[in-house]
Structures are given as C-alpha cells and as structure tokens.
Amino acid sequence: MNVKWVLLAVILVIFSYVVLECSALPLPVGIKSGRSSSAYLTQDEYWFSQRLDHYSPTDHRQFNQRYYEFLDYFQAHDGPIFLKVCGEYSCDGIANDYMAVLAKKFGAAIVSLEHRYYGKSSPFKESTTHNLQYLSSKQALFDLASFRNYYQELTNKKQNLSNYDNSWFVFGVSYPGALSAWFRLKFPHLTCGSLASSAVVLAVYNFTDFDRQIGESAGPGCKKALQEVTRLAEQGLSTNANAVKSLFGAEKLKNDGDFLYLLADAAVTAFQYGYPDVLCSPLVEASSSGKDLMVAYADYVKNYSSDGGVESYGQQFLKNTTVDADSNGVSNSRSWWYQVCTEFAYFQVAPSNDSVRSSKVDTKYHLDLCENVFGKGIYPEVDITNLYYGGTSIAGSKIIFMNGSQDPWRHASKQKSSDNMPSYIITCHNCGHGTDLRGCPQSPSRIEGDASDCASPDVVHKARQQMVEHIDLWLSQCQDEDHGGIFVV
Incomplete structure (x- = not known):
C-alpha cells in the first residue's frame, strides 16, 4: 500500500490535536442526523442538555452535548451498558473496534458522550480564554455522571421500568482512558468498573x-x-x-x-x-x-x-x-x-x-x-491534578489498565498491577496507543479491532482475554450484589 495514503489515513482518523472542527450550532435535544460509515458502528447523533458549571449553585446555564448509542446487541432488561468516553477531538460516532466484540459477547448497549468544548459540543461560539474556564476534566466527569443517570432513566422509560439500574462499565483510551479510571474513582456507585487503555493518569x-x-x-x-x-x-x-x-x-x-x-x-x-x-x-x-x-x-x-x-x-x-x-x-x-x-x-x-x-x-x-x-x-x-486524582497511586478499584510497549504515553499511566487494578503491558513491535481496543496499526481502525496486523497478535489476544475475564467477573459481582442495580462498594 502507498505509504502516503497509510499516513494520511492515520492522521485523518486518530491525530486528535488538529482534526477538522465541526459546527458548534446546537440541535434541539433528542434530534438526530443519520450518517454511516464502515469505520463506525453508528454515526446517528443525539443531544443531551448539559449543565455548564456543575460547581455553581446559582449558574443554571446549559448547552447541548452530542452523544451516540448502539443497541444492536443490547439485551434490554438485564444487559449492561458500556459508556465509551470521548476526549480531545471531534467525536463523530462509535468506532467499529473491539468494543463491538465486547458488546456482542455481553449483550451490551454502547453509548458515547462527546467531551465538552470539542466537536459540536461547545458551549460558546468563541473559545476565548474567559469562555474556556468551564473546560476541565472535573467538569467532564460530572458531565459523564449526569449523562449516565439521564440515559438510565431514558432506558427505563423505553422498557416501562422504574428505579432500575443496568450494570454500567466505562471504557476510554488515552485522555478518555484517564477519565474512565477517574470516573470509577470519583463515582464508584455509578459503574461496575472501567477499562483505562493507555490512560494518562499522571500529570507530568x-x-x-x-x-x-x-x-x-x-x-x-x-x-x-x-x-x-x-x-x-x-x-x-x-x-x-x-x-x-x-x-x-x-x-x-x-x-x-x-x-x-x-x-x-x-x-x-x-x-x-x-x-x-x-x-x-x-x-x-x-x-x-x-x-x-x-x-x-x-x-x-x-x-x-x-x-x-x-x-x-x-x-x-x-x-x-x-x-x-x-x-x-x-x-x-x-x-x-x-x-x-x-x-x-x-x-x-x-x-x-x-x-x-x-x-x-x-x-x-x-x-x-x-x-x-x-x-x-x-x-x-x-500538583493539584495529581493530588485530586492520585496520579499513578490512584486508589480506585476494579480498573483495568492496558498499555502498549511502544507507546511513549505509557510512562504517564499506571503500570504496577494490583488485584483491584490489574495492569498489563502489551509487548510487540507495533503495539502502541490503545492496541487492546484498536488493534494494529492503530488507525485506520480495523473492523472489530482486528489484531492480525500486530507483530505479535497472540499477545494482543491474551491481553484481551484477560480484559474479558475481569469485565465478566465485575459485571457478575454487580448483578449478584444488587440484582442488576448499582454496584455497592
């Protein structure tokens, strides 16, 4: 394959710092616009009305935040809901990566919320420094918590249920991987566990x-x-x-x-x-x-x-x-x-x-x-960031950390394993950022996270099997302890 086109495909899909910016003009909550691509499970847009400042008791301003849902494999009554965290880029859909395999295996729904101030989820038409004051990981975590509860209520209404909680599990790669770990740390009652792939939990x-x-x-x-x-x-x-x-x-x-x-x-x-x-x-x-x-x-x-x-x-x-x-x-x-x-x-x-x-x-x-x-x-x-989250001494539980051996970002991730926070290094010549979910090379994403292009596909398969075992165990514990409700710690 022509090297030029490989590289262009890599950057167009992955390189998050300078991706094409989408319009920030909001749509009414609930409206969707249909788009499709083989690289995505879905690109149908939905909208959620989000609070601008979660820390202010008097500021009631809101903005429209974009999200996606994929329900093809969802076993509505007792299936889990996988929350796929978006990060510092325009979130244009739910990628067709290894999460599709996981959703099918567990009968799960996948939902994904665009990060505030990125893509179409900008609260303002100008990103002045003054307007950016509400952009932080802390605000983003509250966004995820608010959305999680909103979507659970929406699911209950569709099923004619009340006071019911599906088992939730959170996934993320890179900065979203850190958000995934921090969400489990700060809101353990809202999720059964999290996968923190290439998660940059240490501010350096x-x-x-x-x-x-x-x-x-x-x-x-x-x-x-x-x-x-x-x-x-x-x-x-x-x-x-x-x-x-x-x-x-x-x-x-x-x-x-x-x-x-x-x-x-x-x-x-x-x-x-x-x-x-x-x-x-x-x-x-x-x-x-x-x-x-x-x-x-x-x-x-x-x-x-x-x-x-x-x-x-x-x-x-x-x-x-x-x-x-x-x-x-x-x-x-x-x-x-x-x-x-x-x-x-x-x-x-x-x-x-x-x-x-x-x-x-x-x-x-x-x-x-x-x-x-x-x-x-x-x-x-x-120092404040690491004090608030714990850095690599994060004290959460039921968090899986995955890192590629060639990824320079792994040095800002947790690499020391423990029973409640198992950590794995996927070792191969081209195992980089998010190999566990994306496969190799990292972009363009292979359908269903195909690992055949990895230098050592067996290593990737083994890491994924370990991931599946932990997800299976923690979801089971969730269901056993609260009969399908929220995991109690």
Whole structure:
C-alpha cells in the first residue's frame, strides 16, 4: 500500500490535536442526523442538555452535548451498558473496534458522550480564554455522571421500568482512558468498573520519559537518524531558517520552537500509533546509503501532515478563538492546549542527554506557548491534578489498565498491577496507543479491532482475554450484589 495514503489515513482518523472542527450550532435535544460509515458502528447523533458549571449553585446555564448509542446487541432488561468516553477531538460516532466484540459477547448497549468544548459540543461560539474556564476534566466527569443517570432513566422509560439500574462499565483510551479510571474513582456507585487503555493518569510537568521511550522504540539505527535530523535542523535554523522550513512546507511557522516541536511530534506518531517501520525504514536506508536525510524526513513529515497541516503547530493558529466547522481543527487544538496549560502539562521536553528531540523544546518553550496563546496567569497546576486524582497511586478499584510497549504515553499511566487494578503491558513491535481496543496499526481502525496486523497478535489476544475475564467477573459481582442495580462498594 502507498505509504502516503497509510499516513494520511492515520492522521485523518486518530491525530486528535488538529482534526477538522465541526459546527458548534446546537440541535434541539433528542434530534438526530443519520450518517454511516464502515469505520463506525453508528454515526446517528443525539443531544443531551448539559449543565455548564456543575460547581455553581446559582449558574443554571446549559448547552447541548452530542452523544451516540448502539443497541444492536443490547439485551434490554438485564444487559449492561458500556459508556465509551470521548476526549480531545471531534467525536463523530462509535468506532467499529473491539468494543463491538465486547458488546456482542455481553449483550451490551454502547453509548458515547462527546467531551465538552470539542466537536459540536461547545458551549460558546468563541473559545476565548474567559469562555474556556468551564473546560476541565472535573467538569467532564460530572458531565459523564449526569449523562449516565439521564440515559438510565431514558432506558427505563423505553422498557416501562422504574428505579432500575443496568450494570454500567466505562471504557476510554488515552485522555478518555484517564477519565474512565477517574470516573470509577470519583463515582464508584455509578459503574461496575472501567477499562483505562493507555490512560494518562499522571500529570507530568517535565515529561522526559516520553522522549526516552521514543529512542528506545526507534532502536539504535533509527534513533541515530532522528538525532541527526534534529542536529541538521538546528544547524539549518541558525544559518538559513527559511530554507530549512521550506523543505518541510513549514514557512508559516515563524517561531523556531514550533518548527522543532513539529519535527519531534511527527516522529512520535509513528511509534504512538503502531507504524514504526513507515518512519524508520526510509530514514535508516537514507542514512546507510548516503542519501539526504533531511529530504527523506521531510517527505515523511509532509505525508504525515493532518488537516490543519504543519501550520497547525504555529501559536498564531492556536490563538484563533473561532468555533466553526471550517476552522480546520482550531477549536479542538486550542481546547486541548488549554487543558494541557491548566491541568496536565505533559510537557514533552528533551532529557539532559541522548535526546531525540531538540533541547530547545524545553519547559520555557511550553510555558511561553501557554502565556502567548491564553494570556498571563495560565499555567498547569500539575500538583493539584495529581493530588485530586492520585496520579499513578490512584486508589480506585476494579480498573483495568492496558498499555502498549511502544507507546511513549505509557510512562504517564499506571503500570504496577494490583488485584483491584490489574495492569498489563502489551509487548510487540507495533503495539502502541490503545492496541487492546484498536488493534494494529492503530488507525485506520480495523473492523472489530482486528489484531492480525500486530507483530505479535497472540499477545494482543491474551491481553484481551484477560480484559474479558475481569469485565465478566465485575459485571457478575454487580448483578449478584444488587440484582442488576448499582454496584455497592
């Protein structure tokens, strides 16, 4: 298959920072618009009226929040309800991944709520810093809790039942994986358990382990080539910045730090999403044959570019506050950076030695970005976030943590297993972000999460079997202790 089209498909579906922004104009609650795609179980939209500020007793403003439901396998009276958490992207439907297999096995419904301030679920028409004040993981968790209770009541009405609770189980990948774990932590009475896939539960100020994992996943030859690209790029910026940026089609990135961040992030996606050879093979070949390494990497970066293009890495791009369907991902990118700059940091900075990315992509670069894009006084309260949720010492129960061995984000996830919080590392050459649900490569999603493209499909199958065993056990305990009602802790 043509490498260019593989990479374009990867970014169009997965790369959440700069996906195409959808219109924020709300529809009346309950109205749906039908769309279909083989990549989705459903794209039929429904709407839920959500409270803007869950922490204010006097602010009663609401906004319309988009959600989806898939009921083909649902055993209405006693079947569980799987809540699939959406995150920092436009949630355009329920993906046809391994959750379809799980829903069929357990006779479950799948429902999925779009995260506030992303996609079509924006409370405001302008994402000014003032308007973004209601964007946080804490507000999002209350959104999920409110929606969970709303949907349970809706299900009861359809079945002519009262005071009945199906068994709920929560699923999420990446930031939604963290939300899944935190939902179980903060609202244990509303769910029987959760799957936290590639869950970034640890807010990290200086995330040097991220870069170290890139080097480890790349292997000696590819790592050396990437380090040489970084050296050549820094050298080019000091002599003729426009020429080196033009090679990558990145002339609009006036800030050199933004350009160097682009170069680093382009490499990250290959390991994060399970297609390392697409990046490394041409680089190692160019390095060994004496070809121009910068040209080889520029070809990769150009093919990798998302809808927003390399321009989306520019801070001027992120300062655009318009919430519009034609904004090329501005709203989603800006919303996520706001959460990064206020709650999580996850600052992907170079370690002190043997780094892959430029040392100029440092803490100051990130803090300057936060201030430039959102204004003075905006900084990530990492300690407060970890104090509130527990970081990797999270003290919830019945939470499954899954991580891919090649995923740099796993260093912000929980990797130490316990009886109540079993943790698994899926080890294979191309096991990355969300391998347990998405398969390999991570995107485009294979129908029903086909694992045949994984370098070690048996490892993925084993991890999934362990997942199923825990879900089965915890759902059974839910039903036994409350006869199909809410799990009591």
